[in-house]
Amino acid sequence: MHSRAKFMLVVLLLLTAGFGLTLYKHLALGFPLWPGERTQVWTIEAKIEFQARGGSAVASFALPDAPPGMVILDEDFASPNYGFTELRQNEPDSPRRALWSTREADGAQTLYYRLDVYEKTNENTDIVSKPPKLAESVEFEEPFLTAANTLIEEVEKNSGSKQTFTLELLKALNAPSPSQNVQLLLGNRPSDSYKAQLAVDLLTLAQIPARKASGLFLESGRRRQDLINFIEVHDGEKWLLFDQSTGKQGIPEHFILWQRGGQSLLDVEGGYSSRVNFSIIENTYATRNLAVQYGKEADAALVDFSIYSLPIEEQNAFKAILLVPIGAIIVVILRILVGIRTSGTFMPILIALAFIKTSLIPGLMIFLFVVSAGLLIRSYLSRLNLLLVARISAVIIVVIGLMAALSIVSQKLGFSQALTVTFFPMIILAWTIERMSILWEEEGPREVLVQGGGSLFVAVLAYLFMTNSVVEYLTFNYPELLLVNLACILLLGQYTGYRLTELRRFQPISDITVTAADKPEKSDNDVHKP
């Protein structure tokens, strides 16, 4: 019992480790569970234009810094004739900036910044930070100050927290028929940017830390886009994002937060009439490739110390090797649970591996041809009275001869499929022929059919599983599932129940009733007389 508990513990550990790592890779590193899953990748191009004055020019441009819910795949700062540096101040909340500079610039200048991002689902998008120092109160002049204070009072009546306060304030500012105070504060036809600034100012006046933010909605094929204004409010723990025109809270879908905090988007020295616009293109990438790249960049040990770190050639070799355990579990299931007899325990797996290279139907035909021709020749060899090792060696040579003959004849006849015969392991073929031949002599052709058919059935089933795209994908991308496979095989190794074939084999027992022999003088006493 004790050792049984230990065994179950090992199995449980293997299962947890296998499924745990798989889930971790799926949920945390974004590996998809199914093959062929694709992810949208957005390519955003910022085009910066300005007129240079003819001397040195410096353009400084705010870059998105770890935008929440987004993963930056690639960045490109290609701009001819300009030197480029990326600035990153070491203070918290200070944004990244790109700095292009040149000594001589005249006339229209164009700079490009290209960014590839994809959305990462299931990621926590909270922007946690320490509460910032409250900005200096804004100077409102009368009558605006009264209007502002009245508005704040009105809004405060309807709200309990900083969050609801902001929501109510934005609602008041965006009302279709705004109150008099709001009308006064907004003035005539306010710009979005002005409205956002007003909201931030009002929040600051109400002693709530707030700042402007801006971002882009990602829609494919959009050109000449501008950044959309948002408002960020700190609730004491984290920054909350509000769309200032709709009042919606949170980061919208397909949205990249480009700039946060006060600084300007673009500063140009030595130039004038500068402007920025954005265009967006959507691409799709295989999700798995993104996940591998992300894992490598994030230094996830599971990806770093994995098959992905091997050269491509070895990766491909492992793709095949990792399929062998699938074949193994099929053999285990068919032998232990079903009870199919095969010739040689793992011969079917090797045959299945060969089928993968040859594809099924040609593989089956080649196999049947080589084995039956081999059996014919082997029956002659058995008359020569050879020693075992010599006989098997002779069979190997016969098999090689058959393989060569098959290749040459099929080439001449134009069936290139039969050329794949070389993928069959010839030693295994030779042993199969030897075993079958002995089986034929000793047990008759029926047993050869049973075991040979069993082997082929298992091989075909293993082949079907091993070539299934989902299985192939899972074994290669989640090698930790090997542990689950191992646990299943260990469990099956302790299975003591009936095999399916035994239910058939022992079926006649239901017709038998046990009675004593028809001996009248039988008595217990004379049974064990010495």
Added chain:
Amino acid sequence: MMFISPKKLRERGIMGMNRRNVNYVAAHNPRHLYPLVDNKLKTKLLAEQAGIAVPRLLGTLQYQHDVRNLHSQLLPHEKFVLKPSKGSGGKGILVIAEREHEIYFKPSEEAISHDALERHVTNILSGLYSLSGTPDIVMIEAMVQAHPIFNSYSHEGVPDIRVIVFRGYPVMAMLRLATKASDGKANLHQGAVGVGLDLGTGHGLHAVQHDRPVYQHPDTKRDFKALQIPDWDKLLPLAAACYEVTGLGYLGVDIVIDKDRGPLILELNARPGLAIQMANGVGIRPRLTQVEKITTPHRTPEERARWSQEQFAIR
């Protein structure tokens, strides 16, 4: 009905291959003891040392160049059996019942030339019949003279009795009879008949051929219920004694009954098959459980055999 439900099988106490392998063979038969039974020569020598009756060993051939001496070695013997030491399932066994100088005759009166005999010996030596294909030894054994009681039950060949011995206690027994279909071999896979035996008395109970019930011998048409194994009280202790000889907890003991010498141990098997349950019409599991419950085992094979006779007799 093609299949029987697992529940019914369990009720009847039938043991499946998986249970046999995990709970009995793997649990009670230490691997290092296997060579004792897989190598019949070792088994024979061991049994002889322990004073257990076995068919007489006339000689052995170990090397290919010994084949030259085959003729002289066989010269004094009229009847003999050639056997691979590591063979299994009766493979490679050649019985010679008669000879005229260089011509040998099988019990079926099929003639075999000396060359063919040498070829057979060469095949055995090269490991054709051995379990792992490794080089083997040829054993030359005295031919067992079947007890006349079996004459009306067996088509050629010598019937043998398989007894399953668990921890030294005989738990189930079966008589294996050659048929025309099995080509005179007492091998169930090849169509021999298995007759379940009442452990208490040695009477025939039920019989199977190819795992299907039969009631008469297919060739001689004799009813198996009338069958009574001679020397039953000597046979069971002999089987039980093999436990001490080998140390294997789950053992198949094959016994033949010689006309003159009585029960002889023919060979032992560390992985005895399951067909014995079919022949007996009952499962083996309740009996194994009963033996497992014994806290203080009987000391001598005779005591254990008597315990089994009492416990497992069909009433």
